[in-house]
Amino acid sequence: MASPTEMVHPDDATLLAMIHGEAPHSAAALQAHLGTCADCTSRMDQLLREDSAIAAQLRLLDHPVPATAPMPPRRHRRAGRFRRVVLATASAAAVTAAMLAALPASPLHRWLTRLGKGTPSVALGSTDAASTLTSGIAVAPSPIMLVRFVREHATGVVEISRTTSPLLTFRSRGGVTAYTVTDAQVAIDNQVAAETYLIEVPTMVRELKVLVDGRLAAQWPADSARLSDPSDSSRFRVDLRVRQGRVP
Amino acid sequence: MTDPFEHEVARCFQRQFPALFRYLDRALGDPELASDIAQESFVRLFERGAMPDEPASWLITVARNLVRDGARKAGRRLRLLEQAGRDEELGADEAGPAAALEQQEARERVRAALAQLPPRDRDILLLRHSGYSYREISVALELAEASVGTILLRAGVQFRSTYAALNGEPD
Numbered sequence: 001m002a003s004p005t006e007m008v009h010p011d012d013a014t015l016l017a018m019i020h021g022e023a024p025h026s027a028a029a030l031q032a033h034l035g036t037c038a039d040c041t042s043r044m045d046q047l048l049r050e051d052s053a054i055a056a057q058l059r060l061l062d063h064p065v066p067a068t069a070p071m072p073p074r075r076h077r078r079a080g081r082f083r084r085v086v087l088a089t090a091s092a093a094a095v096t097a098a099m100l101a102a103l104p105a106s107p108l109h110r111w112l113t114r115l116g117k118g119t120p121s122v123a124l125g126s127t128d129a130a131s132t133l134t135s136g137i138a139v140a141p142s143p144i145m146l147v148r149f150v151r152e153h154a155t156g157v158v159e160i161s162r163t164t165s166p167l168l169t170f171r172s173r174g175g176v177t178a179y180t181v182t183d184a185q186v187a188i189d190n191q192v193a194a195e196t197y198l199i200e201v202p203t204m205v206r207e208l209k210v211l212v213d214g215r216l217a218a219q220w221p222a223d224s225a226r227l228s229d230p231s232d233s234s235r236f237r238v239d240l241r242v243r244q245g246r247v248p
Numbered sequence: 249m250t251d252p253f254e255h256e257v258a259r260c261f262q263r264q265f266p267a268l269f270r271y272l273d274r275a276l277g278d279p280e281l282a283s284d285i286a287q288e289s290f291v292r293l294f295e296r297g298a299m300p301d302e303p304a305s306w307l308i309t310v311a312r313n314l315v316r317d318g319a320r321k322a323g324r325r326l327r328l329l330e331q332a333g334r335d336e337e338l339g340a341d342e343a344g345p346a347a348a349l350e351q352q353e354a355r356e357r358v359r360a361a362l363a364q365l366p367p368r369d370r371d372i373l374l375l376r377h378s379g380y381s382y383r384e385i386s387v388a389l390e391l392a393e394a395s396v397g398t399i400l401l402r403a404g405v406q407f408r409s410t411y412a413a414l415n416g417e418p419d
Contacts, residue, residue, distance in 0.1 A: 012401055013397040013398045013400070013401045014397070016397060016400065016401050016404075017382070017397040020376070020382070020397075022381065022382045022397065050404060050408060051404065053408065054373070054377065054404055054407060054408065055377050057354070057358045057361075057411060058274060058358065058373075058374070058377045060351065060354055060355045060358055061273070061274045061277065061355060061358060061359070062270065062273065062274065063273050063279035063282075064279075065265070065266045065269050065270070066269070066279070066283045171379070195259070195262065195263070
């Protein structure tokens with residue numbers, strides 16, 4: 001039987017799936033193979049560059065996500081109630097974002113300004129501040145990784161998954177964020193509270209620290225008791241509200 | 249007191265609306281139409297009365313059906329290529345007219361390259377880059393999940409090749 005490092009080279013579709021965090025069942029063996037195969041690592045790097053280029057080109061087409069787009073005339077009373085719920089939610093988000101964007105000193109304003117000049121200094125998953133569910137950053141794996149949130153929120157929850165992908169990916173759901181990537185460190189400016197921030201971390205990262213508003217919120221594997229699902233050893237959750245802790 | 253289902257749909261809206269709008273906006277090239285269709289999809293979800301097993305996929309399916317229905321009823325074609333006018337506002341920033349023109353030309357190349365993809369390949373490429381998972385895409389488009397990656401790779405290769413040719417770059 002072939003060892004993982006002796007396995008057949010994965011095809012490009014498999015490598016692309018790994019880049020997208022869509023690890024196949026044999027991901028562990030693939031990861032082991034990638035660690036020793038320069039050819040596959042090179043192909044994966046090339047695929048990542050090409051995928052990132054496509055993402056950037058598609059972003060050229062984007063219009064801003066409407067914060068309070070009108071609902072069509074409703075046929076049923078229930079739909080009218082739903083409309084109110086949705087519009088109230090969207091309006092609150094829009095007002096907050098607009099206020100932040102209008103303040104010259106605010107991170108959102110600076111971020112949008114950078115985008116407007118076409119020279120963003122941050123690695124962005126999307127050109128739209130209100131966009132969510134988009135991954136798109138990559139950071140070199142290292143034995144120790146820091147994920148730093150600029151501010152605490154009452155509602156945000158960070159979910160950190162262990163993934164076989166060699167890339168770290170970040171997604172937010174429901175919030176407005178900007179983030180910068182430096183070596184083995186991601187700083188997330190969570191300008192509006194998101195329901196969930198999901199961070200997927202490469203398996204080769206042996207130690208992970210999560211800081212919220214400058215304070216240590218959690219670290220892996222020391223806080224593995226915080227696993228969100230005891231049956232799932234790959235994910236733990238970190239509440240963004242941190243009242244106690246220490247700066248490591 | 250808020251109906252639990254209303255609350256659930258509102259949360260789903262928060263999570264899913266941006267990605268659905270993003271996909272429709274890129275596919276149609278018309279933000280107003282994209283917004284209308286995305287919202288109508290959520291209204292249909294609300295009227296359904298219960299959450300589907302795969303909400304993201306369900307919403308994509310409904311939105312695509314609405315696009316098709318709308319195109320049939322109004323004789324309206326998908327405006328993937330013809331949307332130069334809508335893009336004007338995207339280029340009107342502080343970068344200056346030369347940069348805006350360059351951006352506009354790049355957008356036209358992107359639309360032209362997308363238009364040359366087979367419809368299913370184009371949808372998969374757009375859905376993936378709007379943030380949907382392979383599983384969500386496979387359920388929405390009724391494909392085997394294992395085939396999504398292969399199609400995505402093929403679509404990406406063709407898109408890049410066409411874009412490069414339009415940009416006067418060697419393949």
